[in-house]
Amino acid sequence: MPKRKEEVERLSEKKKKLLSHVEEQLVLHLKELGSLPATSLKTSDPLFKKLQSYALKWRDET
Amino acid sequence: MTLTITLQNIGGIDELTLNFRQGKNLITAPNAIGKSSFVRGIELLNMPDSKISKRRYYFNLFTKSSSVKLDMEGYGKTERHFNIDGKKITVVGGTFHPENQKVNLFSLATPDNKLITSITTGRNLEELLTQYSDVKYYSYLISVIKNRLSSLKKDLRIYLVYESDVENLRKERSNLERELSNTEKERRSLPKINLEEIQSLKDSEARFQELTKEVANLKNKIEAAQDIIKLDKARIRDQQKLSDRMEEEIKNFMNDHPRVEQEISHLITRTKETRKFLQEVKQEKRETEKAIKEVRNWISLSRSMDLSKCIICGRPYSEKNAKNREDKLLVEDSHQSKRMREYEFQIDDLERRKEDLELQVHRIKNDNQLRINKAQKEIRRLNREMQEKEEEIDSSEKTLEIKSSELKILEKSIDDDLKTKIELITDLDAKIQRISGKIEHVEKQIGEKSDRMDQADLVQAEHEFYEIFQEHLESREKIVKMLVLENFNAQIKFVYSRLKFQDFEEIKIDNEFRLIVKRKRRGATIDQPIESLSDSERITIALICMLAGREEYVKDYPIFCLDKVTLDYDPSRFSMILDYLVQREVPYILVTAAKSIEDSSGQLEVEYL
Numbered sequence: 197m198p199k200r201k202e203e204v205e206r207l208s209e210k211k212k213k214l215l216s217h218v219e220e221q222l223v224l225h226l227k228e229l230g231s232l233p234a235t236s237l238k239t240s241d242p243l244f245k246k247l248q249s250y251a252l253k254w255r256d257e258t
Numbered sequence: 259m260t261l262t263i264t265l266q267n268i269g270g271i272d273e274l275t276l277n278f279r280q281g282k283n284l285i286t287a288p289n290a291i292g293k294s295s296f297v298r299g300i301e302l303l304n305m306p307d308s309k310i311s312k313r314r315y316y317f318n319l320f321t322k323s324s325s326v327k328l329d330m331e332g333y334g335k336t337e338r339h340f341n342i343d344g345k346k347i348t349v350v351g352g353t354f355h356p357e358n359q360k361v362n363l364f365s366l367a368t369p370d371n372k373l374i375t376s377i378t379t380g381r382n383l384e385e386l387l388t389q390y391s392d393v394k395y396y397s398y399l400i401s402v403i404k405n406r407l408s409s410l411k412k413d414l415r416i417y418l419v420y421e422s423d424v425e426n427l428r429k430e431r432s433n434l435e436r437e438l439s440n441t442e443k444e445r446r447s448l449p450k451i452n453l454e455e456i457q458s459l460k461d462s463e464a465r466f467q468e469l470t471k472e473v474a475n476l477k478n479k480i481e482a483a484q485d486i487i488k489l490d491k492a493r494i495r496d497q498q499k500l501s502d503r504m505e506e507e508i509k510n511f512m513n514d515h516p517r518v519e520q521e522i523s524h525l526i527t528r529t530k531e532t533r534k535f536l537q538e539v540k541q542e543k544r545e546t547e548k549a550i551k552e553v554r555n556w557i558s559l560s561r562s563m564d565l566s567k568c569i570i571c572g573r574p575y576s577e578k579n580a581k582n583r584e585d586k587l588l589v590e591d592s593h594q595s596k597r598m599r600e601y602e603f604q605i606d607d608l609e610r611r612k613e614d615l616e617l618q619v620h621r622i623k624n625d626n627q628l629r630i631n632k633a634q635k636e637i638r639r640l641n642r643e644m645q646e647k648e649e650e651i652d653s654s655e656k657t658l659e660i661k662s663s664e665l666k667i668l669e670k671s672i673d674d675d676l677k678t679k680i681e682l683i684t685d686l687d688a689k690i691q692r693i694s695g696k697i698e699h700v701e702k703q704i705g706e707k708s709d710r711m712d713q714a715d716l717v718q719a720e721h722e723f724y725e726i727f728q729e730h731l732e733s734r735e736k737i738v739k740m741l742v743l744e745n746f747n748a749q750i751k752f753v754y755s756r757l758k759f760q761d762f763e764e765i766k767i768d769n770e771f772r773l774i775v776k777r778k779r780r781g782a783t784i785d786q787p788i789e790s791l792s793d794s795e796r797i798t799i800a801l802i803c804m805l806a807g808r809e810e811y812v813k814d815y816p817i818f819c820l821d822k823v824t825l826d827y828d829p830s831r832f833s834m835i836l837d838y839l840v841q842r843e844v845p846y847i848l849v850t851a852a853k854s855i856e857d858s859s860g861q862l863e864v865e866y867l
Binding site for chain 2: 215216218219222223226227232235236237243247248250251252254255
């Protein structure tokens, strides 16, 4: 179930770095796209796939 | 260094080329000559293709093709063509500057400029100022993640339902297993029964069932035959009644018409007599007709020969007498015709009466006799059928007696205890089978739902990641926004210090992206709402923000255009703005101004200041 904000704050430095990395990668991806796609992504959308792969990576490292 | 701008079919301009020198250029013309159309042409140089289709009104109303061209010495050339087909506008050629939207927002001061209208009407500036920073990417990602989280929450709710379902199914399986164990125990506690005994019992029971069915069928058959006999008796009575009634009818008729035959004979005789009279009259009539013909011949002959006396008898001849004779004969002929018709009518009437009587006699006698015969025949058939059914009843009763006695013997021979035991065993076996089936079904459901629940862990992990990532992005978005704000405020401060205006203490945008204006009043510094400022003050603040945006985002853009917005300015303030632009080394400063018709050539003119 959802974690509280305090739990996020307790995350290790490694996790914070991972979040920043994911953020950078996604912003870069969006800049390369030129225009932003719809906010309800289809499962076949590259951005959706990227998000899921980061979610799995996050799970493996937590 | 020169700048040449050429427009074709833009607004009210059919074709126009204007040349500008570096520095301040004043574009003058009377009203409605095309100053605003020219500025729109400059705007089109940097307008993104996607926005042009909403600006049909920028182009000449009747044109299907427009263009704008820019040639800036030492900077480059740009040419854009617009093909107009109804509401669809196709653009050929890219924008003049890669940061096109920022250029139009921060270098084209027109009354339609969004930054100017937002500031003068006191709107929040967050969206306008953050749209060119990375904030839009963060906002977008946050929206995507919120959508995904909402979808994952739904999935998780479904998994929770599955969890509860599986728990309930496990309880159900446990109950069923307990019930199965008890039933099997009960089944084992029953004594074993010989297979031959079971078979013999089953055979006897089958025979018993068969006999019971046969007896019931026989009873039904007897009842049906008795019903038919009852029905036949009723029918015979009906037929007999019909026959009697017909006979009665014949009898009554004969009594009522004792001399009917005599009457028919009398009618025939009278008909014959009347025919004879008719023949006589006809003969008389033929003779009369012959006499009429003779008289007419005489009249005709005497006229042609002009005779005064008869050539046969020698008596004096008079045409008048002859005519009288002809009239008498004609009267007689008419009388004879009338009599003939009367006789004919009488004959018809007599014959009809005779036929009616004959028909009546025939109907009464023959038809009724036919019906009587038919009824008697039906009575004979029904009697035969009754006899057959009575024989059938006798035969069925004898068979029934035999079958009933056999049934009684068989009933006595069946072992009731054994029967009860076998029934119990059969029931228990069926129950065991039923419970086993249910357990199998429940296990299958548990398996299916457990498989799905395996995915719940993945969904849970994804959900957790997105929640944490959303918070991270929100905090980053806030930081980037603050950075944008900080830079923009620094540029406002820079521009304001260079303009040397004395009106305000400070102009800045607060953390909520609201414009704050501080000024001194009676020795104290107060925050003045933008709405309370005069029109020219609001325009000044908007221009300061615009110039700040230019410094921040499109410092290198070589054109700055002022159209109408500074109309209320006094000359000193106006020159402060122009001086600032010169000081900041903006190569081409274009300003529009109205000119009276008397002083004008009737076209757009450029004056170099």
